[in-house]
Amino acid sequence: MTMKNSSPQATEQERYANVLHWGTLVGFLILVGTFLVYVTGMVAGRVPSDQLPHLWTLSATDYIRATGTPQGWHWVEALDKGDFLSLTGIAILSACPMVSIAAVIPVYLRERNFLYAAICFVTVGVLLYSASGIELLHHR
Amino acid sequence: MRLYQYLRLGLLILPFLIPTIAAAAESASLADPELWWLWPLGLFVVCFFMGILAVPAGVGGGVLFVPIVGGFFPFHLDFVRGAGLLVAMASALAAGPSLLRSGLANLRLVMPLALSASLSSMGGAMLGLALPASVVQVLLGIIILGITALMLLARKSDYPQVPQADALSQRLGIGGVFSDMITGREIRWQVHRTPAGIVLFLLIGFLGGLFGVGAGWANVPGLNLLMGVPLKLAAASSSLILSIASASATWYYLNSGAILPMIAVPSVVGMMIGARIGAHLLTILHPAVIRKVVVGMLLFAGVRTLLRGLGV
Numbered sequence: 149m150t151m152k153n154s155s156p157q158a159t160e161q162e163r164y165a166n167v168l169h170w171g172t173l174v175g176f177l178i179l180v181g182t183f184l185v186y187v188t189g190m191v192a193g194r195v196p197s198d199q200l201p202h203l204w205t206l207s208a209t210d211y212i213r214a215t216g217t218p219q220g221w222h223w224v225e226a227l228d229k230g231d232f233l234s235l236t237g238i239a240i241l242s243a244c245p246m247v248s249i250a251a252v253i254p255v256y257l258r259e260r261n262f263l264y265a266a267i268c269f270v271t272v273g274v275l276l277y278s279a280s281g282i283e284l285l286h287h288r
Numbered sequence: 289m290r291l292y293q294y295l296r297l298g299l300l301i302l303p304f305l306i307p308t309i310a311a312a313a314e315s316a317s318l319a320d321p322e323l324w325w326l327w328p329l330g331l332f333v334v335c336f337f338m339g340i341l342a343v344p345a346g347v348g349g350g351v352l353f354v355p356i357v358g359g360f361f362p363f364h365l366d367f368v369r370g371a372g373l374l375v376a377m378a379s380a381l382a383a384g385p386s387l388l389r390s391g392l393a394n395l396r397l398v399m400p401l402a403l404s405a406s407l408s409s410m411g412g413a414m415l416g417l418a419l420p421a422s423v424v425q426v427l428l429g430i431i432i433l434g435i436t437a438l439m440l441l442a443r444k445s446d447y448p449q450v451p452q453a454d455a456l457s458q459r460l461g462i463g464g465v466f467s468d469m470i471t472g473r474e475i476r477w478q479v480h481r482t483p484a485g486i487v488l489f490l491l492i493g494f495l496g497g498l499f500g501v502g503a504g505w506a507n508v509p510g511l512n513l514l515m516g517v518p519l520k521l522a523a524a525s526s527s528l529i530l531s532i533a534s535a536s537a538t539w540y541y542l543n544s545g546a547i548l549p550m551i552a553v554p555s556v557v558g559m560m561i562g563a564r565i566g567a568h569l570l571t572i573l574h575p576a577v578i579r580k581v582v583v584g585m586l587l588f589a590g591v592r593t594l595l596r597g598l599g600v
Binding site for chain 2 (some may be wrong): 160161162168169170175183186187197201209211218220223227231234237241244245246248252261263264267268270274275277279281283
């Protein structure tokens with residue numbers, strides 16, 4: 149099924165679609181590539197794979213306590229370990245909506261559609277806040 | 289055609305296959321820790337078949353993933369929900385570009401609702417990781433049974449009548465014309481009850497973040513029945529809203545250490561490959577039959593999750 153959009157919103161939709169397409173493609177390739185490197189043992193995980201069946205029955209809090217897994221963005225410091233390297237693709241995929249929304253803000257500003265530029269700006273702010281891990285610091 | 293016949297057979301025995309795969313992987317890996325790789329392999333196979341089912345059944349991957357994997361695999365619900373969010377988000381991200389280019393998804397409709405849903409989605413994720421697992425499990429069982437009822441009872445309207453667009457949607461410029469290439473009809477659409485829609489998406493985003501099930505099951509009825517969005521436009525725009533709201537919650541799970549790549553990645557890859565095949569199989573599978581299989585599986589998984597949460 150295909151449909152044709154005859155609304156004057158094609159520019160913003162096309163910009164969003166392009167950024168989303170490339171971001172998702174890159175994220176997915178990195179996700180699969182880094183996981184293969186991890187699962188085949190080319191880069192060992194911080195937590196040995198054969199220990200995982202005893203650990204993934206724990207809650208996230210207990211798992212972190214038992215394995216000393218870093219929270220927040222500290223996982224970036226352990227990218228030499230396969231399990232944390234695999235998180236790179238997940239982080240890129242999670243960032244895709246934020247980057248795509250940010251990419252259409254200039255389109256709205258050019259059209260002087262300040263209402264939608266503001267909605268996009270606030271949404272990017274919410275996603276940035278969520279990505280920052282600041283909320284996690286409040287709960288420690 | 290032979291491959292399709294094998295796939296059909298696989299789908300029919302899927303309800304029996306999942307517990308068997310989970311039990312086999314568990315006993316093998318406990319007997320010999322070197323066999324840990326059976327887990328990601330088993331997850332990949334199960335998610336591959338779930339992905340095939342999800343498309344013709346018209347449900348998102350997350351809503352199948354969380355109750356089924358949470359019910360039959362030994363992973364803690366925290367990790368299952370983290371992976372479920374990722375499964376829901378990745379599928380929606382992959383579909384996004386073509387839905388936008390074809391005009392099936394409308395960005396001006398999506399953005400205000402996505403802002404609302406992403407705000408509450410993070411709150412849902414925070415509460416989900418703070419509550420005891422048994423409480424989340426009971427609530428999840430109830431919500432899955434609710435979704436099953438919604439699948440059985442919800443009405444749908446291809447082109448809802450919206451006599452008058454509300455003031456907010458007019459101010460936001462939501463609406464337009466699209467031409468359905470199948471029917472050849474030019475359809476002018478507008479929406480009403482936008483403020484109520486924004487409030488509803490606050491609730492939907494919260495539930496999606498709390499349970500990690502995505503929210504397509506609620507987005508589509510909300511857009512279609514409440515706001516009067518044509519069904520095809522509602523289904524496509526729902527996917528885009530889901531990708532944004534899920535990203536907000538996924539970041540919280542990621543930063544909290546509640547996403548294990550060994551669980552999440554095989555699930556995402558299996559589901560995405562399965563969904564692509566499911567889309568191709570639409571012509572030879574009977575959606576009504578598939579929908580019955582999915583409703584049966586959700587019913588079983590919902591009851592099982594509820595009973596596990598109650599300690600029965």
